[in-house]
Amino acid sequence: MTTDIEPTAPAAKPRIRDAEATKARILDAAKKEFAKNGLGGGRVDDIAEKAKANKRMIYHYFGSKEGLFQTVLENAYVDIRTAEQKLKLDHVEPKQALEKLVRFTFDYYLKNPEFITLVNSENLHRAKHLRKSEVVKVYSRKFVSMVENILERGVATGVFRAGIDPVQLNITIAAIGYYYMTNRFTGSIVFERDLMAKDALEERLRFNIDTILRLVAP
Amino acid sequence: MTTDIEPTAPAAKPRIRDAEATKARILDAAKKEFAKNGLGGGRVDDIAEKAKANKRMIYHYFGSKEGLFQTVLENAYVDIRTAEQKLKLDHVEPKQALEKLVRFTFDYYLKNPEFITLVNSENLHRAKHLRKSEVVKVYSRKFVSMVENILERGVATGVFRAGIDPVQLNITIAAIGYYYMTNRFTGSIVFERDLMAKDALEERLRFNIDTILRLVAP
DNA sequence: TCATTAACGCACTATCTAGTTACTTTCTTA
DNA sequence: TAAGAAAGTAACTAGATAGTGCGTTAATGA
Numbered sequence: 485m486t487t488d489i490e491p492t493a494p495a496a497k498p499r500i501r502d503a504e505a506t507k508a509r510i511l512d513a514a515k516k517e518f519a520k521n522g523l524g525g526g527r528v529d530d531i532a533e534k535a536k537a538n539k540r541m542i543y544h545y546f547g548s549k550e551g552l553f554q555t556v557l558e559n560a561y562v563d564i565r566t567a568e569q570k571l572k573l574d575h576v577e578p579k580q581a582l583e584k585l586v587r588f589t590f591d592y593y594l595k596n597p598e599f600i601t602l603v604n605s606e607n608l609h610r611a612k613h614l615r616k617s618e619v620v621k622v623y624s625r626k627f628v629s630m631v632e633n634i635l636e637r638g639v640a641t642g643v644f645r646a647g648i649d650p651v652q653l654n655i656t657i658a659a660i661g662y663y664y665m666t667n668r669f670t671g672s673i674v675f676e677r678d679l680m681a682k683d684a685l686e687e688r689l690r691f692n693i694d695t696i697l698r699l700v701a702p
Numbered sequence: 703m704t705t706d707i708e709p710t711a712p713a714a715k716p717r718i719r720d721a722e723a724t725k726a727r728i729l730d731a732a733k734k735e736f737a738k739n740g741l742g743g744g745r746v747d748d749i750a751e752k753a754k755a756n757k758r759m760i761y762h763y764f765g766s767k768e769g770l771f772q773t774v775l776e777n778a779y780v781d782i783r784t785a786e787q788k789l790k791l792d793h794v795e796p797k798q799a800l801e802k803l804v805r806f807t808f809d810y811y812l813k814n815p816e817f818i819t820l821v822n823s824e825n826l827h828r829a830k831h832l833r834k835s836e837v838v839k840v841y842s843r844k845f846v847s848m849v850e851n852i853l854e855r856g857v858a859t860g861v862f863r864a865g866i867d868p869v870q871l872n873i874t875i876a877a878i879g880y881y882y883m884t885n886r887f888t889g890s891i892v893f894e895r896d897l898m899a900k901d902a903l904e905e906r907l908r909f910n911i912d913t914i915l916r917l918v919a920p
Numbered sequence: 921t922c923a924t925t926a927a928c929g930c931a932c933t934a935t936c937t938a939g940t941t942a943c944t945t946t947c948t949t950a
Numbered sequence: 951t952a953a954g955a956a957a958g959t960a961a962c963t964a965g966a967t968a969g970t971g972c973g974t975t976a977a978t979g980a
């Protein structure tokens with residue numbers, strides 16, 4: 485019988501214990517998995533593997549697959565609202581602020597396609613998870629009032645027409661970017677052009693800015 | 703031991719054999735199931751049950767779950783394109799034709815929410831099923847040229863400005879209705895109003911018509 | 921009427937999947 | 951430093967779930 489200790493064996497690396505890091509890795513892997521396959525199609529085992537965490541940890545930290553999804557979704561909303569607030573549009577000239585918002589929204593969807601897929605998945609489930617989130621509601625209010633403020637200032641200086649509902653405007657700004665991205669695969673077939681080509685993206689963004697500015701023009 | 707024939711038993715109804723009817727029932731049930739739960743979340747057993755067909759028949763007629771989904775999706779596209787063609791917009795005054803199209807699109811999404819969910823599901827799968835469909839491509843071309851025709855006539859009579867890309871216009875008309883419907887659940891939470899209330903729907907449609915007409919105005 | 925074809929149904933399986941049980945290992949603090 | 955708490959793991963289970971093998975029954979046509 486030989487010794488168990490091999491001369492060349494590296495010192496058995498002590499497992500590093502870091503709850504926050506593990507949680508973060510799980511959330512990151514879950515975001516990718518749910519974005520790619522939806523809530524129904526996402527696999528808990530795959531998330532655990534990608535996160536290099538034990539599956540048990542998912543249940544320890546998030547209770548259930550749906551609990552995990554809810555956290556992922558909530559974080560996704562907080563992320564986009566936080567980024568919007570960082571634009572500080574309250575201090576930008578109205579017309580320019582609106583253009584900046586349209587551009588930001590389009591770019592955000594482009595760079596964060598998971599956001600779109602997560603929201604779609606949540607709507608398939610009739611928003612049962614988002615409904616429970618108080619944080620999201622608080623952030624949403626801030627967001628709507630930001631656009632409201634831009635509109636009001638624009639009307640005051642005469643660059644925008646009066647009577648525009650900020651919610652309808654918000655929905656429209658989101659819609660013209662969101663639809664383009666979420667349907668980029670079927671859209672590329674239906675319209676027989678690569679909607680994700682660099683030129684196509686630039687053209688679409690220009691069109692969107694134009695659409696919104698014409699909409700609010702006096 | 704008593705006889706197996708109960709006196710009150712109805713004459714054992716002879717199974718009616720009707721391939722077309724069975725196929726239709728399966729497709730109808732599948733549309734509902736996939737619309738509600740997506741391709742990944744939809745259950746073949748549930749489809750068979752709702753269709754009052756044997757599961758074996760699904761595999762007999764459609765080969766696989768994905769084969770079934772593909773047929774459902776293809777039908778959904780053919781349905782909307784057929785309905786659009788029925789509008790006969792080529793014979794309507796340009797401005798009115800555009801308004802009619804915006805209204806139709808919005809109403810169609812409202813009355814056929816399955817269409818939206820099916821398209822979303824297909825985009826989650828990177829359009830791998832639609833890609834195979836030749837019919838859809840033919841119908842799509844007709845659709846784009848219809849809007850192109852409206853635009854050209856409008857420019858000729860001076861009611862529309864020149865240089866608008868019909869594809870961009872098409873996307874925008876679809877987007878402002880589609881986004882509103884597909885995100886009606888999360889949207890109702892984010893904007894803290896019932897987006898599906900009768901008043902809200904009417905207001906949104908008016909806003910959409912306004913958006914498009916301002917977009918094409920000279 | 922008889923044989924062929926097509927529609928239909930039962931019961932099964934291999935595999936997957938969310939969630940759990942029963943542990944071991946590492947960290948913290950009294 | 952001892953003991954408890956927290957982090958982490960492996961192996962398992964019960965129930966789904968897509969897909970199938972094979973036999974039965976109704977229509978068709980010669």
